[in-house]
Amino acid sequence: MIVYILCFILFLVGLFGILTSRNIIKIVIGLSFMEFSVYLFLVLIGYIDNGQAPILSDNIAAAKYVDPLPQAMVLTAIVIGLATKAMLLTMAIRIYKKFNTFDIRKVTSLKG
Amino acid sequence: MEITLSILLVFMIVGAVYALFAKDLLSALISCGIVGYGLVICFLLLKAPDLAIVQIVVETITLVIMVAVILDSTRKDLKENIVIREKGIPFINARYVFNVLTVVVLTLFFLFFFNQAIDRLEPLGQHVTRMATGYIENAAEKTGSANLVTGIIFDFRGYDTLGEATILFTAVMGVLTILRLKGRKEQVNGE
Structure with missing residues (x-):
């Protein structure tokens, strides 16, 4: 049970980073911490004691496998997380070129 | 473990x-x-x-x-500093206090749902497969893949992978659009 609680703490650390830091790069870092904790939580749910990795093989007959369904879903989520992070970083590049800073307090003008 | x-x-x-x-x-x-x-x-x-x-x-x-x-x-x-000085007089930064308060409120909010979720979860390692039981039994003959995760992603849950590919494509298009330095040149009048 303590593993779930530690996962939740990692999520809260990411949340704190997003809400209190003023640097775009640090906001992206905090967002990735939240993503990581959710991935780990989902994989933890599917774990079975003494289970094998979900790969069929002839040597181990009637083996117990860990749940492959959360793993497949998390695999999808990881790739989507990479795409959104790349998008955020591109926006950071453009903001830096325009305003010469990563500070979101300075980014106040609406004109693109 | x-x-x-x-x-x-x-x-x-x-x-x-x-x-x-x-x-x-x-x-x-x-x-x-x-x-x-x-x-x-x-x-x-x-x-x-x-x-x-x-x-x-x-x-x-x-x-x-x-x-x-x-x-x-x-x-x-x-x-962001907690105390900002303006002309030598210290002020408490209201924005920082507001952000920390937001964190505390959201923490309590998530803690409530986490408590509810943790009651229904099995302890680590005691999971019983429900949906995946059929996948594990039939994956070899239905998909022909020895790796169950691959079988689920590309066969049983193929539509999810289609959506993932759509999101990837959209993200790549967004990155290219944002990174493009020059817009299309406006047509000169009279041409």
């Missing part, structure tokens, strides 16, 4: 906290790498080799992109 994972997770949390409070952006990125690669080891311990491989690749790519973004920019930290 649980103890090993807990030690790893405490290590990751320490790295995460250091990343948020680091003075230099480059060291913040390196500590972000601690969390990402710690996650890889957790995946390996949890018998998820496919996830570990994908996470290594994704983490490396993200680190390289982030370092490329910050390398030719200012790396100085832009932290």
Whole structure:
């Protein structure tokens, strides 16, 4: 049970980073911490004691496998997380070129 | 098993906290790498080799992109101070207090739902497969793949992968659109 609680703490650390830091790069870092904790939580749910990795093989007959369904879903989520992070970083590049800073307090003008 | 994972997770949390409070952006990125690669080891311990491989690749790519973004920019930290001084008179920064209050309120909000969720969860390792039982039994003959995760992603849950490909395509189009330096030239009158 303590593993779930530690996962939740990692999520809260990411949340704190997003809400209190003023640097775009640090906001992206905090967002990735939240993503990581959710991935780990989902994989933890599917774990079975003494289970094998979900790969069929002839040597181990009637083996117990860990749940492959959360793993497949998390695999999808990881790739989507990479795409959104790349998008955020591109926006950071453009903001830096325009305003010469990563500070979101300075980014106040609406004109693109 | 649980103890090993807990030690790893405490290590990751320490790295995460250091990343948020680091003075230099480059060291913040390196500590972000601690969390990402710690996650890889957790995946390996949890018998998820496919996830570990994908996470290594994704983490490396993200680190390289982030370092490329910050390398030719200012790396100085832009932290919000609790006390700001204006003409020598100290003020309490209202925005910082508001942000911390938001964090506290959201923490309580999430804690409520976490409490409700933790009541229904089985303890670690006591999971009983419900939906995946059919997948495990029939995957070999229905999909012909020895790797169950591959079989689920590309066969049983093929539509999810289609949606994932759509999102990837959209993200790539967005990146190309934002990064394009010049817009299309406006047509000159009279041509």
